[in-house]
Amino acid sequence: MNGNELLSKAMDVFIRYGFRxxxxxxxARAxxxxxxxxxxxFKNKKALFKAVVDAMMHESFDAARAAIEEDGKSIHARLLNAFDCAAGQHVDALRSxxxxxxxxxxxxxxxxxxxELMQRQFNADIAEVxxxxxxxxxxxxxxDAMFAMFVASKGLLYSAENRQAFSDGLERVIRALLLNNATKT
Known part of the structure; x- marks a missing residue:
């Protein structure tokens, strides 16, 4: 089993039972x-958990950066996809x-x-775009717009019933923030 598979399955176990x-x-069984x-x-459970978190965050934010740079899509669609990669994809697992x-x-x-470092870089990358x-x-x-989108995505991560509700909520936020620029999106 490769390292990414191990870390992904370990995260499933942590979500199912909680860290403690x-x-x-x-x-090991999983x-x-x-x-x-x-x-x-891994030295201990905490070291394993940190490795799981690091891998998940890198994978999520790398996919989000790729989504924001995707050619041929509107900025609105790229923003939605980027936030889905960064956070939305995790909503259903967290609700489970x-x-x-x-x-x-x-x-x-x-x-x-x-x-914190990855979030700051993500925010800066999208602000630049x-x-x-x-x-x-x-x-x-x-x-400032990116801060509002990011805070909204974090709130939706905690409160959305599912991934679709996360996406719907974030779409409203993006539409409101970009309303004055509707002809450009």
């Missing part, structure tokens, strides 16, 4: 390895377990520095 109730034995093999790769809020809290603790598309006159305006 997940044992290394649970992870990935089809011995507990000792897991410990050979009563332990998801514990997992999110652990992500915010264990991966705080990395998450908004300026280059001519939707905002300067980077400050674009960063």
């Amino acid at each position: 109730k997940t044992s290394m034995e649970d992870v 990935v089809g390895m011995s507990r000792q093999a897991i410990y050979n790769r 377990s009563p332990h998801s809020y514990e997992v999110i809290a652990m992500v915010n603790v264990e991966g705080a520095d990395e998450v 908004l300026v280059s598309e001519g939707l905002f006159e300067d980077n400050k305006q674009a960063q």
Whole structure:
């Protein structure tokens, strides 16, 4: 089993049982390895969780950056796709377990520095695209719009019933923020 598969299956276990109730034995069973093999790769459960979070965040934000740069689509569609990659794709998994809020809290603790760095870079990348598309006159305006979109996406991540509700809510936010530039989107 490759590392990405292992980390993905480990995240499923953490979401299903929560961080506290997940044992290394649970992870080992889910990935089809011995507990000792897991410990050979990761010092402890916290190290495994941090690796899971780092991999998930890198994958999500890399896909989001690719989505915002996709040719042939409107900026509105690219923004929706980018936010879906960054956060929306995780909504259904998070709603599938009563332990998801514990997992999110652990992500915010264990991966705080990395998450913050990636979020800032994501926001800056999209603000730059908004300026280059001519939707905002300067980077400050674009960063303000991006801040509003990002905060909305974070709120929707916690409150949307499912991925479609996340997308619908974010579409409303994007439409409202880009309303004055409707002819350009």
